[in-house]
Amino acid sequence: MAAPLLRIGTRGSPLALWQANAVRDGLIAALGAGPEAVEIVTIRTTGDAIQDRPLSEAGGKGLFVKEIDEALLEGRVDLAVHSAKDLPTDLADGTILAATLPRADVRDALIGGAAPTLAELPHGAVVGTASLRRGALVRRRRPDLKVVSFRGNVQTRLDKLARREVDATLLALAGLTRLGLQNHATELLDADDFLPALGQGAVAVTARAGDARTLDVLRRLDCPATAAALACERAFLKVLDGSCRTPIAGLARVDGGTLRFRGLVLSEDGARETSGEIAGAASDAAALGAESGRDVKARTPPDLLAAFG
Known part of the structure; x- marks a missing residue:
């Protein structure tokens, strides 16, 4: 059997494999090749192995990409597929963000066991939630609720909810929909009031910076509107040095050539927040995100900023 033309590195969760297969389908179409031309290689990451504590205590979102980056840089895979919100703002040296698929619905979904709405x-x-952002936004709306750490893939969390380990949980609607589990959602939370994670709903593809062959094929998959929105959101996050230890939310929307962005920094209890909005040309996406980040950082109280250290 001939060796595959391209090898995709991915985590092995059902959602990660859905994303990898979506990229694989796009690549096969772009290459005009048979299914054997693109191989999916599953890689277990440190983030997958750690299930006994919040990632914010273990090293942050980079734990989901470290081993995949190593495989990419060592040439064991040619590209890597990630949930964009899991990508650190500083990519591994020698790798670049090469393509983004069209973005799915960015909203969070409540899956209520004790009641259908927040x-x-x-x-x-x-x-139960694994996200400091979701926890802070829940507490902002309902300070009386108790928020607890809730790890695991989508189905694992749904199973825990069914066993009534918690009364409700929140998950990205995009992930539920991709897995055919959207009917579990009992409430869809408005994205303007319950701002999503930066990058939520987007699938990002990284590759080696000097791999012209792979980069050329990936350009055919890239969605310009999603790429601009993601560039803005990641630039905002980078200025704030955001990580899994920081409740930060934000959303960029692209309409024609115009980009509009709103970002938010919260205290962990949701009682305090600093927000900012900016608009401009989509071609200036990264500059707009960075400018908004500087503005929000300048207006955020020092003790809240200390959480970023």
């Missing part, structure tokens, strides 16, 4: 959850109900 407003209807009983006083003191327990909400």
Whole structure:
């Protein structure tokens, strides 16, 4: 059997494999080749191995990409597929963000066991989430609720909820939809009020910076509007030095040649926040995100900024 033309590195969760297969399908079409031309290589990451504590205590979102980056740089794979929100703002030396697929619905979904909506959850109900952002936004709306750490892939969390380990949880609607599990959502949270994670709903593809052959094929998959939105959001996050230890949210929308962005920094209890909005040419996406980040950082109280250190 002939060796594959391209090898995709990915995590092995059902959602990660859905994303990798979406990229694989696009590559096969772009190459005009048979299915054997693109191989998916699953790689277990440190983030997958750690399930007993929040990632914010273990080293942050980079734990989901370290081993995949190593495989990419060593030539064991030619490209890597990630949830964009899992990508660190500083990519591994020698790798670049080469393509983004069209973005899915960015909203968060509540999956309620005790009640269908956030407003209807009983006083003191327990909400499980692995995200500091979601926890802070929940507490902002409902300070009476108890938020607990809740790790695992999508199905694992749904199973834990079914066992009533918590009264409700929140997941990205995009992930639920990609897995055919969107019917589990009992409430879709408005993205303007419950701002998503930076990069939420987007699939990002990284490759070696000097690999002209792979980069040329990946350009055919790239969605310009998603790429601009992601460039803005990642630039905002980079200025704030955001990590899994920081409740930060934001969303860039592209309409024609115009980009509009809103970003938010929260205290972990959701009681305090600093927000900023900016608009401009989509071609200036990264500069707009960085400018908004500097503005928000300048107006954020020093003790809240200390969380970024």
